[in-house]
Amino acid sequence: MPMATGTDWDKLRIFHAVADAGSLTHAGEALHLSQSAVSRQIRGLEDSLGVTLFHRHARGLILTEQGELLFEATVSMRRRLEAAEARIRDSAEGIFGELRVTTTTGFGTLWLVPRLSRLYEEYPNLKIDLLLEERVLDLPMREADVAIRMKEPSQADLVRRRLMDVNMQFFATRTYAEKMGLPTTEEELTSHRLITLAAATRQVSEGLNWIVPFLSAEHSSRLTVNNYFGILRAVENNLGIGSLPNYVSLDAPHLVRVLPEEQSKVIPVYLAYPEELRQSRRVAAFRDFIIREITDFKKRYQMEDSATAD
Incomplete structure (x- = not known):
């Protein structure tokens, strides 16, 4: 594909808008141009490059393989222009x-x-x-x-x-500790409801490697949540003992460590x-x-x- 010359910048801008919108009409509305004007610019760009950029069908426009390559380039160009603009504005205006x-x-x-x-x-x-x-x-x-x-x-x-550095640790509320007591061994932990991320949830490997053995144990009840905020809220509502990153403890004095010797490797x-x-x-x-x-x-x-x- 030949490189677009400096005279094609406006055509590239219009191409990017059409590819992003998937429609000549919607791109024209965003650019404040008529559909026919947008169409002429796209045809001119296709002629200058010697390729077809869009497949036309009743539901809109789909990029051809060559169109996808050009769209990747215009996305990269736009992001770099935004970065340059941000740097200029930073230096000039605070x-x-x-x-x-x-x-x-x-x-x-x-x-x-x-x-x-x-x-x-x-x-x-x-x-x-x-x-x-x-x-x-x-x-x-x-x-x-x-x-x-x-x-x-x-x-x-x-x-x-x-x-x-962060470590994963076990926490419960003081209220839960007073009502249910806290385990002192890993075996005693199985008699409490454990609140963790599910093993299949996307997470850092050290946290996953640490919690998997505890999930493999036979707990009478368990709760898994797909993010740590949900785990914290469950712990705060006394649903059980939660696996959480240790940075939560400083801002949550109502929490206490459970099995203090147990924690993940450094994250x-x-x-x-x-x-x-x-x-x-x-x-x-x-x-x-x-x-x-x-x-x-x-x-x-x-x-x-x-x-x-x-």
């Missing part, structure tokens, strides 16, 4: 605008969200788009700007920083963002905020841990 942050549902709901008010106090014009899911979003492809991940990122073109927490956003002031503001919060959290956790040990 810290404001949209920042897409991705992390797991558990870390996002249980640790990050309760602390975001301090970030907004410092930067009230920042717009955070928080994407909470277990799927690892592609940062170089700009599915997100910044990620907090429960393992070291594997891509080479990312700036990364190890923030802290590292990393902050990562694309190399091309290294100079972004918005990314730097979020990074510095997270580092401050993590530093404070570690100090408080260590003090709490020392007090408990005493």
Whole structure:
């Protein structure tokens, strides 16, 4: 496929809109152009490239193989243009605008969200788009700007920083402990309702390796939830003993450790963002905020841990 020249930029913009909408009419509405004008631009692009970009049918337009290749290129171009625009706006106008942050549902709901008010106090014009899911979003492809991940990122073109280490542990409420008593051995744990992620739920390997033997034991009753926020709410409502990341304990003094000698191996927490956003002031503001919060959290956790040990 020949490379599009500089005169084709407008055609590429229109092609991207049509491919995204799957319709000449809808693309025209989004671009404020008539359907015939959009159609002429697409035909002109197809003629200049010497390929067919769309299959036409009664329900709309479907990309051909060549069209899919061009659409991948325009998606990448658009994301890079958005990144460049963000960097220009950052340097010229200060810290404001949209920042897409991705992390797991558990870390996002249980640790990050309760602390975001301090970030907004410092930067009230920042717009955070928080994407909470277990799927690892592609940062170089700009599915997100910044990620907090429960393992070291594997891509080479990312700036990364190890923030802290997490362990999975057992917790119950003080109310549950007073009413039901707490197990002192793994065998006694089987007489309590265990609340965990299901083994098939997407999760980090260290947490899964740790909990599987407990799930294999014969419990009279069990509850599985597909995220840690649900597990925490179940524990808080005294449904049983839950498997949770240890970072919940500092913000939940009503919880107590169960079988303190039992915990998973270390799960590292990393902050990562694309190399091309290294100079972004918005990314730097979020990074510095997270580092401050993590530093404070570690100090408080260590003090709490020392007090408990005493």
